[in-house]
Amino acid sequence: MIRVENLHRHFGGFHAVDGASLSIRQGTVTGLIGPNGAGKSTLFNVIAGRLPPTSGRVFMGEEEITGLAPHELFHKGVLRTFQIAHEFGSMTVRENLMMVPARQHGEKLWNAIFSRAQIREEEERLRAKADEVLEFLTISHIADHKASQISGGQKKLVELGRTMMVDAKIVFLDEVGAGVNRTLLNTIGDAILRLNRERGYTFCVIEHDMEFIGRICDPVIVMAEGKVLAEGSAAEVRANERVIEAYLGR
Numbered sequence: 001m002i003r004v005e006n007l008h009r010h011f012g013g014f015h016a017v018d019g020a021s022l023s024i025r026q027g028t029v030t031g032l033i034g035p036n037g038a039g040k041s042t043l044f045n046v047i048a049g050r051l052p053p054t055s056g057r058v059f060m061g062e063e064e065i066t067g068l069a070p071h072e073l074f075h076k077g078v079l080r081t082f083q084i085a086h087e088f089g090s091m092t093v094r095e096n097l098m099m100v101p102a103r104q105h106g107e108k109l110w111n112a113i114f115s116r117a118q119i120r121e122e123e124e125r126l127r128a129k130a131d132e133v134l135e136f137l138t139i140s141h142i143a144d145h146k147a148s149q150i151s152g153g154q155k156k157l158v159e160l161g162r163t164m165m166v167d168a169k170i171v172f173l174d175e176v177g178a179g180v181n182r183t184l185l186n187t188i189g190d191a192i193l194r195l196n197r198e199r200g201y202t203f204c205v206i207e208h209d210m211e212f213i214g215r216i217c218d219p220v221i222v223m224a225e226g227k228v229l230a231e232g233s234a235a236e237v238r239a240n241e242r243v244i245e246a247y248l249g250r
């Protein structure tokens with residue numbers, strides 16, 4: 001589904017991504033692991049259009065998507081989750097979901113094209129969709145809570161929920177488990193697996209928690225020093241000498 005060919009992203013003289021090549025197969029939940037500073041987030045940012053690459057190419061199927069802007073990728077179903085921005089904290093969880101499709105079209109255009117009745121109808125549709133998403137994620141009870149007041153783990157679920165408001169094909173998740181308790185981490189893992197199995201989402205997941213990676217990801221790709229070091233099942237990469245060395249810092 002996604003193919004990255006010899007990707008480089010340099011910051012000054014520093015090679016954060018240094019010739020990474022990898023594929024994410026359609027229908028998988030692919031894990032991306034590696035020591036801190038390996039270049040995982042930078043790789044995500046280049047694939048998702050947040051950073052231009054220094055060189056190298058990214059393909060979605062046969063189509064080259066290198067350097068496309070986030071909104072262009074969004075329309076192709078390539079999504080990267082983001083923390084709920086500070087300014088949306090005073091909105092409710094439901095409202096945070098409802099605004100995802102509207103924001104992509106631009107609020108002004110939206111208002112200019114549609115009549116009040118059409119806008120109200122669209123709002124009703126989005127509200128119903130948001131409630132369905134919250135139910136899927138088992139967090140209906142926080143629909144009316146202000147986004148700034150929910151827990152870190154609940155925020156992660158809402159971020160995942162935002163991808164469900166549109167037609168995502170592949171979702172990139174950067175450190176879903178950071179600061180999340182075990183129970184919520186399991187809920188997030190379950191949601192990812194259900195989205196994968198029931199809705200056909202492909203995922204690429206960066207995460208440090210190996211128990212979580214082992215439970216939901218196959219295959220697992222290991223990065224170190226800007227390059228891909230190994231790929232295999234969670235058990236295979238864990239047993240790989242070069243991977244162990246990379247984690248121990250040689």
Ligand code: ADP
Pocket residue numbers: 011014016034035036037038039040041042043
């Ligand atoms: P990971 O997500 O694997 O921990 P990152 O992709 O965040 O690694 O970072 C890889 C390296 O690139 C790190 O050493 C980091 O300090 C550096 N880096 C990341 N972003 C920037 C930037 N915008 N400017 C300079 N250096 C950066």
Ligand code: MG
Pocket residue numbers: 040041042
């Ligand atoms: Mg990172």
